[in-house]
Amino acid sequence: MNFWNNPVQFISQWLTGVFAGWGMADWVASLLIQLIGVVVLASMMMVIDIFLVWVERKVVARFQDRLGPNRVGPFGLIQPFADIIKLLIKEDITPDGADRVVYNLAPIMSLMSVLLLWAIVPLAPVIFGVDLNVGALYIIAAGAIGTLSIIMAAWASNNKYALIGAFRQVAVLVSFEVPMIATLLIPTILARSMGMNDIVQAQDVWYILVVPLAAIIFMITAIAELGRTPFDLNEAESEIVAGFHIEYTGMKFGLFYAGELLHAFTFGGFWAILFLGGYRLFGLENLGPLVAAVILFAKALFGYWIIMWIKYTLLRIRIDHMLAFNWKFLTPLAFVLLMVVALMNAILPHNNMLVYVAGMLLSNILLGWIVIEILRVHSRRERERVEGKNQMIEVAHR
Amino acid sequence: MTLPQIFFLITAFVILGSALMVVTTRNLIHAALWLIVTLFGVAVLYALLNAGFLAVVQVVVYIGAIAILFIFAVMLTRKEMRDRGPQLNRGWWLSGVIAALTFGGLFWLLQAWSGFSKTAADFPSGFDAVGQLGNALVSPQAFVLPFEVASVLLLAALVGAVYVAFNRK
Amino acid sequence: MQNEWLYVGLFLVVGAIIPAAAIIVSWIISPKKPNPIKQSTYECGMETVGENWVQFKAQYYIFALVFLVFDVETVFLFPWAVALGKLSLFAVIEGIIFILILIAGLVYTWRKGMLEWV
Numbered sequence: 001m002n003f004w005n006n007p008v009q010f011i012s013q014w015l016t017g018v019f020a021g022w023g024m025a026d027w028v029a030s031l032l033i034q035l036i037g038v039v040v041l042a043s044m045m046m047v048i049d050i051f052l053v054w055v056e057r058k059v060v061a062r063f064q065d066r067l068g069p070n071r072v073g074p075f076g077l078i079q080p081f082a083d084i085i086k087l088l089i090k091e092d093i094t095p096d097g098a099d100r101v102v103y104n105l106a107p108i109m110s111l112m113s114v115l116l117l118w119a120i121v122p123l124a125p126v127i128f129g130v131d132l133n134v135g136a137l138y139i140i141a142a143g144a145i146g147t148l149s150i151i152m153a154a155w156a157s158n159n160k161y162a163l164i165g166a167f168r169q170v171a172v173l174v175s176f177e178v179p180m181i182a183t184l185l186i187p188t189i190l191a192r193s194m195g196m197n198d199i200v201q202a203q204d205v206w207y208i209l210v211v212p213l214a215a216i217i218f219m220i221t222a223i224a225e226l227g228r229t230p231f232d233l234n235e236a237e238s239e240i241v242a243g244f245h246i247e248y249t250g251m252k253f254g255l256f257y258a259g260e261l262l263h264a265f266t267f268g269g270f271w272a273i274l275f276l277g278g279y280r281l282f283g284l285e286n287l288g289p290l291v292a293a294v295i296l297f298a299k300a301l302f303g304y305w306i307i308m309w310i311k312y313t314l315l316r317i318r319i320d321h322m323l324a325f326n327w328k329f330l331t332p333l334a335f336v337l338l339m340v341v342a343l344m345n346a347i348l349p350h351n352n353m354l355v356y357v358a359g360m361l362l363s364n365i366l367l368g369w370i371v372i373e374i375l376r377v378h379s380r381r382e383r384e385r386v387e388g389k390n391q392m393i394e395v396a397h398r
Numbered sequence: 399m400t401l402p403q404i405f406f407l408i409t410a411f412v413i414l415g416s417a418l419m420v421v422t423t424r425n426l427i428h429a430a431l432w433l434i435v436t437l438f439g440v441a442v443l444y445a446l447l448n449a450g451f452l453a454v455v456q457v458v459v460y461i462g463a464i465a466i467l468f469i470f471a472v473m474l475t476r477k478e479m480r481d482r483g484p485q486l487n488r489g490w491w492l493s494g495v496i497a498a499l500t501f502g503g504l505f506w507l508l509q510a511w512s513g514f515s516k517t518a519a520d521f522p523s524g525f526d527a528v529g530q531l532g533n534a535l536v537s538p539q540a541f542v543l544p545f546e547v548a549s550v551l552l553l554a555a556l557v558g559a560v561y562v563a564f565n566r567k
Numbered sequence: 568m569q570n571e572w573l574y575v576g577l578f579l580v581v582g583a584i585i586p587a588a589a590i591i592v593s594w595i596i597s598p599k600k601p602n603p604i605k606q607s608t609y610e611c612g613m614e615t616v617g618e619n620w621v622q623f624k625a626q627y628y629i630f631a632l633v634f635l636v637f638d639v640e641t642v643f644l645f646p647w648a649v650a651l652g653k654l655s656l657f658a659v660i661e662g663i664i665f666i667l668i669l670i671a672g673l674v675y676t677w678r679k680g681m682l683e684w685v
Contacts, residue, residue, distance in 0.1 A: 027401065031573075038577045042585055088593045091600065102431065108586045115582035119575055129578065130571040133528055137454040137645060144462025148434065151469055155427055163473075170466060171627050174634040177462070181641040185648045192652040194528060194645060251593035255586050320684030323630065327673070327682045331637075335670055338644075339663050345651060346659040445572040453572070455642050463635040470628050532650030535643070536658040546661065549640060549668040556636045556672040560681050563629050 004288050006126045008037070038119075041129055045118050045262065052261040053080040055301075056308065063312040083254075090250035097158040098247065106153035107248065107255035113146035114263045121269055122197040124279050124292035135196040136184040139270060140177065143225060146263070147173050150244050153256075157247035165243025168319055169227055175326045176224035176231075179217055182334035186214040186341050187274045200278030204353065208275040210360045211341060213368050215275040217334050222267040223307055224326070226260065230314040231322060268303025272296065276303070333371060340367060406446055413439035422485070426472045434465045451528050629681055640669050 003010045012033050019029035054069065054077060061068025069076030094103060120135045122128040132138055147170055154166030188194050190210060191202035208215040224231040245256045272278060276299050279285050279292035317325070340363050348359045416435035423429050437460040444453035534540040647654075647662045676682055 034574055035577055035581075038574065038581045042578065042581050046585060088589075089597055090593075091598050092594060093601070096603075102428075104590065108583055108590070111586040112579070112582040115585070116575075116578055119578040130574045132450060132454075132571055132575070133526070134450050134454045134645075137451070137458055137642070140462065141454050141457035144457055147466060148461060151466070152431070155469075155473075167470075167473075167627055170470075171630050174463070174466060174631055174638075178634060178637045178641065181638070185641070185644055188645065188648040189651050192529075192649060193526075194649055250597060251589050255589060323684055324682065327630075327633075328677065331673060332670065335666055335673075339666055342648075342651060342659055342663060346654075346656050350652075442576075445575070450572065451646070459635075459639055459642060463631070463638045467628070467631045467635055470631050474625060474628055526649070528646050529650045529653070532646030532648070533653065535646055536650070536654060536661045538657075542658075542661060545643070546665065546668075548643065549665045552636050552640050553668055553672045553675075556633065557675060559632045559636070560629075560676050560679050563625070563632070563681065 049262045050080045087254040092250045095247045099156040103156035107252045109149035111259040116142045124289035131197045136194040154244040176221045179330040179334035180221035183214045183218040203277040206277040213364045229311045230317045265304045269300035271303040272299035430468045
């Protein structure tokens with residue numbers, strides 16, 4: 001067992017030896033090693049989170065034809081640290097009438113719900129926190145804690161805008177969770193497991209090539225789950241200023257912000273794991289677990305970049321349109337897709353990979369084409385209806 | 399005492415304590431939040447029993463959906479967040495006696511049951527618990543009828559909810 | 568007691584301690600000069616009028632209710648999806664019937680106009 005082939009096990013064996021040398025009981029040692037693993041993984045994500053601030057600001061600047069942070073350090077790389085110091089030394093204002101315990105608990109839970117997701121992310125075949133056999137549902141469960149933190153923050157701040165923002169956000173979150181669960185079922189069907197590592201291992205062909213529609217739906221629901229544009233009603237600044245975290249200042253606001261960025265990056269990572277083959281890249285992952293981890297992070301950044309691309313390109317959607325889009329379009333589509341995939345999975349031969357993938361892909365494309373045709377007919381009818389109404393108004397005015 | 403037993407005791411105390419807070423706190427939202435702690439504690443118990451699927455489902459359904467529904471309901475209906483009335487009614491001692499009797503009876507019954515002192519089953523490695531469950535849900539020898547009936551039941555619940563909400567408008 | 572859930576539990580604790588530490592550090596080093604105006608509830612620079620309580624649309628509740636039913640039903644589908652590879656066509660079709668009943672519920676709420684934001 002050497003370091004290059006399995007770094008985690010190498011270090012944990014070494015630590016076991018060290019702790020045994022100190023005369024520590026076996027179960028204490030194993031507990032301590034697990035704790036060290038958790039602390040290392042969680043703090044690594046926090047460090048990455050700090051750099052995500054820089055990435056986000058730099059990318060948005062480029063989208064808006066600006067330079068972005070470029071004064072502090074090379075390419076402005078020290079900027080996020082300056083931001084952190086600023087947030088730390090800002091006065092922490094608790095508004096009147098706030099429920100102090102809940103008010104302080106909400107930002108903690110918000111970041112915790114995101115960090116929890118990294119417990120199941122397989123960074124490499126042998127580097128993962130824990131390979132739960134209920135991984136897909138675990139994503140939803142962690143999201144539930146995040147939803148709760150939003151409503152707690154809003155209620156505890158005792159502010160109208162915060163409550164309105166939280167209500168909208170939670171309505172959107174719970175609505176888009178339905179198609180998200182349905183699309184999480186599709187990789188589960190294909191890989192015959194809910195475990196994230198199993199899903200990655202099963203992707204000899206990336207699932208985005210097998211079920212492209214599911215990948216698209218998952219991306220849309222992930223963006224809604226993040227509350228980013230075009231689904232950022234929770235902080236529609238022209239109406240409700242900042243939404244649920246309006247009364248938060250200093251580090252507590254910073255935690256919400258950091259949580260949002262890390263959440264976006266995390267969902268980029270899950271998108272990569274579920275549909276882009278995770279840490280696999282044409283056999284390159286066999287070079288070593290560290291290479292595989294780098295591949296996964298690169299893919300997660302790619303997913304994150306798509307999320308940013310959409311955020312800085314599109315406009316905000318009205319809440320009734322958003323919910324109608326979910327309940328009348330995404331949800332039925334996701335369930336029909338689920339049925340099609342289940343049926344095709346039963347019919348297509350599993351031993352012939354080419355036929356299997358081609359059949360799945362063709363059924364997906366066919367379904368997508370039908371959906372686009374239905375949408376086209378619907379929008380034509382809608383246009384005629386509106387135009388007819390306008391003509392009547394014109395006639396009435398004459 | 400073993401490590402799982404210690405975990406169990408801590409979790410049990412948290413569940414009971416938060417359940418007590420649910421019924422004694424006067425702030426309705428606080429009651430809902432304490433209820434969430436209770437439900438989360440139950441999820442931890444499932445995890446301690448090696449029932450990972452149930453633990454996750456407990457969090458997804460109870461915390462992710464039902465607790466949110468509770469909070470929405472409280473915020474939509476009550477203008478006043480505080481419960482002003484007395485917390486005990488006249489028959490409180492009667493319900494106390496009944497609760498104590500029920501608890502005593504259950505305790506007496508379960509004491510004699512051999513399954514009570516068992517530890518969590520250890521799965522052989524590679525045992526696909528979720529797959530087995532899925533198999534059982536749709537196999538004609540097992541639970542296919544309850545499975546389908548459950549979906550009809552949920553449909554009925556949805557229809558009922560829509561009907562009630564629709565009439566009120 | 569499986570080690571994987573212990574790990575998740577540890578992650579829960581550490582994940583809570585890290586942000587809590589950040590808040591505590593900022594609480595220690597940040598200035599504290601409260602005054603009534605600073606601490607008043609924010610409302611676009613005006614004084615807060617009335618209670619901090621607004622009436623919400625009942626529609627939020629309806630969506631949460633519909634979501635609850637869908638959530639419970641789709642959770643049932645996960646074990647089915649995991650076992651799907653080994654199941655007979657009959658069992659696959661059972662699952663599809665389950666989804667069809669689910670869709671029937673959606674169509675019903677749609678036709679009843681409960682999905683409209685009015």
